Amino acid sequence: MAHMTDTQPPSETVAGFYDVTASFYDTMTDMEERIVHERPFFRVLVERYGIRRALDAGSGTGMHSLLLAHLGVEVVGVDISREMLTRLQEHARNHGVSVHTIQADLTHLPTADIGKVDGVFCLGNTVAHVLSREDLSLTLSGFRSVMKENGLLVLHTLNYRRIAGDRETELNRRERGGKTFRRSYTPAGGLLVFQTTVSDIPQNGATLLVQTVLHRPWPETELNDALANSGFSDVQIYGGIDLREFLPDESRDVVILARPQ
Numbered sequence: 595m596a597h598m599t600d601t602q603p604p605s606e607t608v609a610g611f612y613d614v615t616a617s618f619y620d621t622m623t624d625m626e627e628r629i630v631h632e633r634p635f636f637r638v639l640v641e642r643y644g645i646r647r648a649l650d651a652g653s654g655t656g657m658h659s660l661l662l663a664h665l666g667v668e669v670v671g672v673d674i675s676r677e678m679l680t681r682l683q684e685h686a687r688n689h690g691v692s693v694h695t696i697q698a699d700l701t702h703l704p705t706a707d708i709g710k711v712d713g714v715f716c717l718g719n720t721v722a723h724v725l726s727r728e729d730l731s732l733t734l735s736g737f738r739s740v741m742k743e744n745g746l747l748v749l750h751t752l753n754y755r756r757i758a759g760d761r762e763t764e765l766n767r768r769e770r771g772g773k774t775f776r777r778s779y780t781p782a783g784g785l786l787v788f789q790t791t792v793s794d795i796p797q798n799g800a801t802l803l804v805q806t807v808l809h810r811p812w813p814e815t816e817l818n819d820a821l822a823n824s825g826f827s828d829v830q831i832y833g834g835i836d837l838r839e840f841l842p843d844e845s846r847d848v849v850i851l852a853r854p855q
Contacts, residue, residue, distance in 0.1 A: 608723050611807040612675035612787050615790065616655060620681070622768065622790075623658045635835045636661045643746040645713040651700055653736065655824030656682030656693060659796040662715070663691035671695045699731050717750040717835075722809040725785065727820070732814070735826035735849030740833050741854050747826060749850040750835070754811035755842050772796055785810055814840070814848045826852040 612619075636658075639645065645667055650659040653671030655678050657694075663686070671693050673679050679695045686693045692743045698706040701722070714737045724730045725848065737747055756762075757779070765777045774793040779786045785808050792803040818829050829852045832838060833845035 597664070601634040608807055609674045609676075609690055611805055612654070612673070613677040614805060616675060616677035616681050618792065619655050619678070620657075620685075620776070621773075622777075623654065623657075624768075624770075629657055629661055632835055633661055633664070635837070636838075637665055637749065638691075639713070639746070640665045640667060644744075645746065645759045646711040647709075647711045648715060649708055649711045650693075650739060651714055651716040652718060652723070653682055653693075653695070654678050654718055656685050657670065658715055658717050659693045660685055660689050660691060663693055666687070667713075668713065669693045671696050672700070672706060672708070674699050674701070699737065700724065701732040703733070704739050708740045711740055711745065712721075713746045713748065714741055715748045717748065719750065719752050719809075721749060721751050721812060721817070722786075722788075723807070723809045724812075725808060730820050730822055734820055736824070738825040738854055743854055745854055747821075747850070747852045749817065749821075749852070751812055751814075751848050752819070752849050753833075753840075753842070754816070755813050755843045756845065757811065759843060769795060773802070774799065781811070782808070806852070814842075814850065817848075817850060821850070821852050825855050827855045 647668040648662050650669055650671045653673045656671060659669045659671045659682060671682055676697050681695055682695055684692060696706050724733050763778050767774065771854050772795050774795055776791045778789050787806050789806045789808045791801060793799045793801050814831050821829055826838045829850060831840045832849045833840040834847050835849055
């Protein structure tokens with residue numbers, strides 16, 4: 595990818611970025627609609643792999659935590675953003691479920707009070723916020739350390755091979771509640787500047803907020819190797835949470851299932 599030339603550098607830490615984003619994240623991502631859509635696929639995973647206790651790593655406002663909790667799973671949600679976790683707890687109360695939350699960096703999971711789990715779910719492109727191979731190793735090894743021997747890791751990222759091949763810069767644009775939410779990428783050497791822009795539709799598209807944070811575009815091949823080096827085996831790569839076939843040049847998403855060695 596080309597070096598960044600015409601955009602400002604990232605202005606936020608990951609925690610700061612999502613502390614601000616928390617106030618509109620659910621609207622921007624259609625959380626309630628996605629809960630309904632994705633529930634059948636989570637039910638398959640929970641029942642097939644006997645998941646009774648799970649870690650939602652990079653839980654955000656809790657969409658996947660809520661899905662799992664509604665399926666009878668005891669859930670621990672971990673996120674670096676305090677505001678995201680506050681929203682998660684609000685949603686849990688509104689949904690009538692319980693989710694234990696911990697504010698922590700994913701590279702420090704062994705020091706967090708998580709305990710052993712049957713499943714680790716790291717979804718929502720969370721792993722893109724891990725910027726170095728060293729931190730990726732720490733993160734994956736941390737997942738392995740909290741998993742029971744027969745556990746399951748479910749890891750999601752965008753299909754960056756397709757994004758690079760298509761030279762895609764705008765990930766999505768949605769109009770909700772009188773606002774336009776635009777999420778885009780700008781190349782920055784081997785990294786990407788991820789930008790969220792919020793505009794006011796009634797005010798002729800006046801910009802209300804611009805935020806940036808760095809992502810690393812991990813290809814599925816490199817994640818596969820990193821998993822093998824972090825104590826995982828039986829790695830299966832799919833093109834979505836519905837476990838459809840992964841097509842490197844076409845799939846929007848990469849979903850990886852892996853088991854502890």
